Amino acid sequence: MDDPVILTCAVSGALASRDQCPAIPYTPLEYAAEARRIADEGGVMIHIHARRPDGTPSHAVEDFAAITDAIRAEVGRGLIINYSTGALGVPLETKQAYLRELRPEVGALNMGSMNYAKYSARRKDFVFKAVFENSFDDITALLATMVETGIRPEHECFDSGHVASLDPLLDMGVLTPPLQVSFVMGVTGGIRPTARNVAHMAEQVPDVPHQWGVIGISRAQWGLLAAALSLGGNIRVGLEDNFYLPEGEMARSNGDLVARGARMAIDAGRKLATVDEARALLGLS
Template sequence: MRTPRQRVYITCAVTGNLTLPSRSPHLPITPRQIAESSLAAADAGAAIVHIHVREPISGAPSMNIDYYREVVDTIRDRNEKLVINLTTGPGGRFVPSAEDPKVGGPGTTLLAPDKRVKHIALLRPDICTLDLNTMNFAGEVVINTPDNLRQMATIIRLAGAKPELELFDSGDIALMHDLIADGTLDTPPLISLVLGVKYGFQATPETVTYARNLLPPDAEFTAFGIGKSALQTVALSYLSGGHVRVGLEDSIYLKKGVLAPSNASLVEKARRIVDDLGGEIATANEARKIIGLPVR
């Protein structure tokens, strides 16, 4: 059984690719806005920023490497200690067409594994996500096959980045153990348990206890929630021995009916929750030591 850590790090998921700009005027969209929001989150106490990019005009999800480069360079120029975590999730969705279900219809984003991590090879972030889920996601299917994951993990390792394994259900944990056993993934693993996606892990204490107990004993993990469970899961993850994550990717609300004015405001609230429960927030360099990254 794990007890709460004395010192935990906060990850801020800055914008994501599913939160609609029409739902919150505070969502950062342009590379400059994403970078500034990341830096403000760091000032509020975040040690790690998890980054997607978007099209500056429409706010639609993007994989444009120039956008990623602008965000990364802006952050590194002003805060070299902050841990940068880039997503590799885009490029894994399949929507069967009505005419022929084996052909992708509108909304399909499937890409070859090397294209999904091209920005990792070029920009060499501290961390990048590696989603181990294959699952129903609303009307779509997310596909991450073991072979594709092995190819992505190889490129991530060559880039010198540490993969953060996003796990959405217990089968993902079983796959993680297989990928560790065959040498695809190094140990100790860095893990995020994703709670609240409709067809994955549900956001309950029982789920976190069950999932945590399936992880390697030396794993560093964060449990985080989507939507209304986001702030509840801050307390749940901390009390279960994990770290915490908040951000406008996961929830746009500071409390019921009140839009969060910024990512920094969510980080400040997460910090208060941990503080009230008796924990302390790790600095960026302390987070680097916990994760096994070079200290700056």
């Protein structure tokens, strides 16, 4: 576990609203304020789903640009910019457009199709359910866009088969290590959020230079992050994934969640990566 911990924050997601959590940022200036809190508390990467100023999810170039410009004005190169490409019903060409135009340092790349749902045991019913389609055709097209624009992919894997989907891309030579592989755990339809499954997923990553980390969804997050830290992985926190601190109190900002993740890393005997160290580990220029 010689590598320091790359601490990422996913600031808003596309689904949550202020009715659920008042700290969700909507406007570019609110994203910038959250970016400052993230950087100040030890985070080095910010994962962005764009919104319009009224909070409506957006995949428009101008909204990603306004948010990114505001973040850069606030923290400069103090955070690695990471754009989401995960969305239901959004055309491939739309995602390619904002990647090509704005060229973030990192772009999330979902590695397989799946049932994607949230289930309520209290209601005995699904809160929502959908098919999250990520065909190999779409994966390779998005990857080609990232390669041609110098964006490093972050491979988001919701199950162990998604990790195995890296194999053909490596064999074709369209992926260049070091890889960044993230295990998304806790989504109904994906792998169960257990410490044993963190270890299982980590063992599936191809034997090439890589960084791996855990994205824990909902309140199972903190145990998953503890498992990742003990096994040498990186961690992601943020209001996209979970609103609550381990004690059950709702976070007042993304900074609260980053601060707790940073403390967990240090308590586990790990060092936090600086932003320059993180760029070097991920193969960013």
